[in-house]
Amino acid sequence: MIEKALAGNRFYWSWITILLALVSLGVYSYSQQLTYGLTVTGMGRDISWGVYIAQFTFLVGVAASALMVVLPYYLHDYKEFGKIVIIGEFLAVSAATICLLFVIADMGHPSRVFYVLLYPHPKSMVFWDVQVLNGYLLINIVSGWTVLEAERKGVSPPTWVKPIIYLSIVWAVSIHTVTAFLYAGTPGRHLWLTAVLAPRFLASAFAVGPALLILISFILRKFADFDVGEKAIHKLTTIATYAGIANFFFVGAEFFTAFYSNIPGHKHSLEYLFFGLDGKYQLVPWMWFSMIVGIVSVMILLYQQRRPSKKLLIAACTGIVVSLWIDKGIGLIIGGFVPSPMEEVVEYFPTFIEITVTLGIWAIGLLILTALLKVAVAVKKAT
Amino acid sequence: MIRKVPRGSMMNEKPLIFAGLAVFLLAFSYPFWQSTEDEDIPQIAMQTKGEECVAPVEYMRKNHMKLLDIWRDSVVRDGDRFHIMPDGSKVEKSLTKTCLDCHISKEKFCEECHSFASVKPYCWECHVVPKIGSHTELSGIDDVEENKQNLLKNLLARNKPLAESKQSLNKGGQ
Amino acid sequence: MIQNRRKFLKKSAGLIAGAGVVSGFISKYATGFAKASTEKAASGKSIRWGMVIDMRKCIDGCVKCIEVCHVTHNVPEFDNPKDEIKWIWKSDYAKVFPSKDQQFVSEETRQKPFLSLCNHCADPPCVIVCPTGATFKRKDGIVEMDFHRCIGCRFCMSACPYGSRSFNWRDPRPAIENITPEYPTREKGVVEKCNFCSERLAKGQQPACVEECPENVLTFGNLYDKNTEIRKILKENPTITRKPELGTNPSVFYIT
Numbered sequence: 001m002i003e004k005a006l007a008g009n010r011f012y013w014s015w016i017t018i019l020l021a022l023v024s025l026g027v028y029s030y031s032q033q034l035t036y037g038l039t040v041t042g043m044g045r046d047i048s049w050g051v052y053i054a055q056f057t058f059l060v061g062v063a064a065s066a067l068m069v070v071l072p073y074y075l076h077d078y079k080e081f082g083k084i085v086i087i088g089e090f091l092a093v094s095a096a097t098i099c100l101l102f103v104i105a106d107m108g109h110p111s112r113v114f115y116v117l118l119y120p121h122p123k124s125m126v127f128w129d130v131q132v133l134n135g136y137l138l139i140n141i142v143s144g145w146t147v148l149e150a151e152r153k154g155v156s157p158p159t160w161v162k163p164i165i166y167l168s169i170v171w172a173v174s175i176h177t178v179t180a181f182l183y184a185g186t187p188g189r190h191l192w193l194t195a196v197l198a199p200r201f202l203a204s205a206f207a208v209g210p211a212l213l214i215l216i217s218f219i220l221r222k223f224a225d226f227d228v229g230e231k232a233i234h235k236l237t238t239i240a241t242y243a244g245i246a247n248f249f250f251v252g253a254e255f256f257t258a259f260y261s262n263i264p265g266h267k268h269s270l271e272y273l274f275f276g277l278d279g280k281y282q283l284v285p286w287m288w289f290s291m292i293v294g295i296v297s298v299m300i301l302l303y304q305q306r307r308p309s310k311k312l313l314i315a316a317c318t319g320i321v322v323s324l325w326i327d328k329g330i331g332l333i334i335g336g337f338v339p340s341p342m343e344e345v346v347e348y349f350p351t352f353i354e355i356t357v358t359l360g361i362w363a364i365g366l367l368i369l370t371a372l373l374k375v376a377v378a379v380k381k382a383t
Numbered sequence: 384m385i386r387k388v389p390r391g392s393m394m395n396e397k398p399l400i401f402a403g404l405a406v407f408l409l410a411f412s413y414p415f416w417q418s419t420e421d422e423d424i425p426q427i428a429m430q431t432k433g434e435e436c437v438a439p440v441e442y443m444r445k446n447h448m449k450l451l452d453i454w455r456d457s458v459v460r461d462g463d464r465f466h467i468m469p470d471g472s473k474v475e476k477s478l479t480k481t482c483l484d485c486h487i488s489k490e491k492f493c494e495e496c497h498s499f500a501s502v503k504p505y506c507w508e509c510h511v512v513p514k515i516g517s518h519t520e521l522s523g524i525d526d527v528e529e530n531k532q533n534l535l536k537n538l539l540a541r542n543k544p545l546a547e548s549k550q551s552l553n554k555g556g557q
Numbered sequence: 558m559i560q561n562r563r564k565f566l567k568k569s570a571g572l573i574a575g576a577g578v579v580s581g582f583i584s585k586y587a588t589g590f591a592k593a594s595t596e597k598a599a600s601g602k603s604i605r606w607g608m609v610i611d612m613r614k615c616i617d618g619c620v621k622c623i624e625v626c627h628v629t630h631n632v633p634e635f636d637n638p639k640d641e642i643k644w645i646w647k648s649d650y651a652k653v654f655p656s657k658d659q660q661f662v663s664e665e666t667r668q669k670p671f672l673s674l675c676n677h678c679a680d681p682p683c684v685i686v687c688p689t690g691a692t693f694k695r696k697d698g699i700v701e702m703d704f705h706r707c708i709g710c711r712f713c714m715s716a717c718p719y720g721s722r723s724f725n726w727r728d729p730r731p732a733i734e735n736i737t738p739e740y741p742t743r744e745k746g747v748v749e750k751c752n753f754c755s756e757r758l759a760k761g762q763q764p765a766c767v768e769e770c771p772e773n774v775l776t777f778g779n780l781y782d783k784n785t786e787i788r789k790i791l792k793e794n795p796t797i798t799r800k801p802e803l804g805t806n807p808s809v810f811y812i813t
């Protein structure tokens with residue numbers, strides 16, 4: 001089946017070439033990082049996690065969002081998702097893969113990665129995160145691939161995948177919850193030490209995932225002549241809308257708690273992110289951009305319920321993805337470190353090496369996604 | 384959606400694939416299961432002081448890395464720093480202070496064999512190679528005074544400007 | 558108010574986590590807070606090393622304890638603050654005690670240099686989050702690093718609420734002028750911090766900083782032994798610890 005990924009037109013191959021070029025650049029930069037250590041990144045004593053961990057957090061959400069197509073299709077028998085469910089699962093596979101790559105890219109001692117299993121410490125959330133992410137990856141590869149293979153052969157999928165698919169539903173929630181617990185359990189970081197972090201993570205994931213799926217659907221319609229169906233897109237729009245609303249509701253709740261209670265620690269990080277602290281305001285424009293674009297996009301999506309328009313839909317979905325990427329992929333992690341435990345305000349600038357490694361890993365994800373979707377579309381079209 | 388005739392299957396290719404896989408695995412794992420004859424191993428220049436080793440030589444030849452692993456865990460994690468010799472005496476569980484006290488040359492004792500076996504232990508990334516003959520029994524316990532002097536020398540060497548500019552600080556110390 | 562809120566958050570997070578995944582968690586969070594670990598003496602543990610820092614006696618500008626610590630433990634000195642590694646250092650009072658009330662406090666007091674080091678917390682968050690046990694608490698209360706096991710995930714740095722931990726962003730050896738051979742250096746990619754001189758304690762010596770201080774600012778001893786000097790000082794003087802509201806139960810006390 002995999003051989004289907006090796007047939008494509010010139011456009012397909014140029015896309016693959018661009019991605020491969022980015023991957024090689026990333027590999028080169030990573031070799032630099034291995035030689036000189038993480039000093040080649042913008043991270044330092046005060047801001048000790050940067051873009052790598054931020055991308056990881058964002059992508060766990062993307063991976064978890066497959067839930068939003070698997071659940072209606074398999075549990076509620078929502079037939080319209082018949083074509084998109086495999087896309088959701090394969091999106092999860094590629095996202096989960098690069099999540100793991102980002103974790104490794106961030107490690108000071110990557111050769112010791114197996115110590116996490118060799119000396120397991122179940123009290124550490126990292127231990128659970130590694131378990132659930134790998135498990136989720138496996139579940140999605142197995143279930144997605146088996147169902148597709150069965151479809152290709154024109155038989156119904158073996159009965160043993162059903163329980164696995166149901167498991168993937170619970171599992172999807174667990175990966176993002178455990179990821180939120182990584183942060184929500186640290187006593188000194190006020191931005192993270194909040195019980196709404198896990199729900200907020202899930203809400204933003206369930207907004208970003210469907211939005212991405214809508215965008216992918218349009219891309220497939222244009223370049224692969226493959227239509228997932230108007231109804232499916234409409235349903236996804238609804239899901240993204242209400243998840244988006246929930247997300248911004250949680251953000252609002254954070255603001256209320258911090259500023260109404262007036263507890264300095266709780267306010268500091270939000271102040272830094274949205275207004276600047278101690279004359280440092282590097283992230284302020286980003287955060288406002290994210291906030292405004294996000295809210296406007298959600299409003300457009302809401303309007304789409306009544307009067308669908310393809311252009312506006314694409315714009316709004318892009319807006320949601322960009323907005324929540326900034327929120328989770330930049331603000332949440334960096335903001336958590338400012339101010340430092342000793343009330344220092346230090347700013348963080350990712351370096352060229354760091355950015356190229358990040359791009360390289362993203363490119364790996366896109367390569368995997370492209371290949372998998374190519375196979376999926378070929379099979380779906382043939383049946 | 385369900386089609387009656389399955390397309391050309393890969394079934395008949397399966398034996399071939401597995402055979403290929405088996406050959407690859409065998410070749411790949413060759414270094415792990417092939418046996419090395421004893422005479423292949425370079426004769427290590429022991430250069431010992433002639434005292435007894437912490438464990439029988441045969442055991443050490445094969446398992447010194449395990450012993451060092453056990454030592455380091457018990458020193459770092461359990462704070463258990465002494466190894467009891469067969470005669471009841473104590474030695475420090477220490478590569479630099481005990482092993483290399485007898486086998487005084489790291490080049491000859493460690494490296495010849497390691498480069499032959501192409502293994503690269505990372506001990507020396509952090510641990511400091513002792514100067515030949517620098518060691519004294521259970522260092523630190525009997526030589527507190529000497530250690531202190533060394534430390535002070537180091538301290539002053541690293542902080543010349545400090546030592547000069549903040550003379551008042553040195554009043555109490557020296 | 559703030560304390561209750563934090564405890565509540567911590568407790569609810571703990572309960573959710575426990576219900577979801579870890580059973581070990583439940584006992585940890587359900588058996589109550591501060592008291593459990595401060596009064597461990599009864600539970601058979603006989604040593605908990607601790608330190609009292611009498612800042613009234615500390616001389617402005619003196620850095621002897623810092624120097625001796627950093628030389629003893631081969632702590633490198635980097636120019637770029639991003640790469641900085643420190644085990645013990647001085648910082649403004651207002652920064653070491655950010656949750657202390659700063660109203661009507663003179664600028665002088667706010668900026669008075671205070672010693673800052675790992676607190677060897679009785680309930681250390683850094684230990685809980687470490688995925689490999691590279692950071693662990695010894696029976697005598699010292700929170701120790703096992704450099705052989707650290708994978709460099711820096712989770713402990715996020716979890717420590719005192720900024721006590723440093724990471725080796727680059728190879729430290731070139732930045733150590735004179736290596737002290739008795740103590741190892743570190744590789745790039747691992748975390749390090751104050752170890753209460755556990756290697757000296759093993760030989761029956763006091764921590765280097767305690768021994769070096771000309772003014773006897775630092776007192777080190779067993780907090781579980783009622784007859785020690787440190788307990789006497791704790792009994793006779795009002796002392797404070799850093800961010801007590803977080804429930805980490807520091808073993809380093811300050812007389813201000």
Ligand code: SF4
Nearest residue numbers: 675676678681683717
């Ligand atoms: S001060 Fe920080 S590093 Fe030290 S024990 Fe407490 S939490 Fe851990």
Ligand code: SF4
Nearest residue numbers: 687707708710711713
């Ligand atoms: S950086 Fe090292 S010590 Fe810190 S949590 Fe990770 S493995 Fe543990």
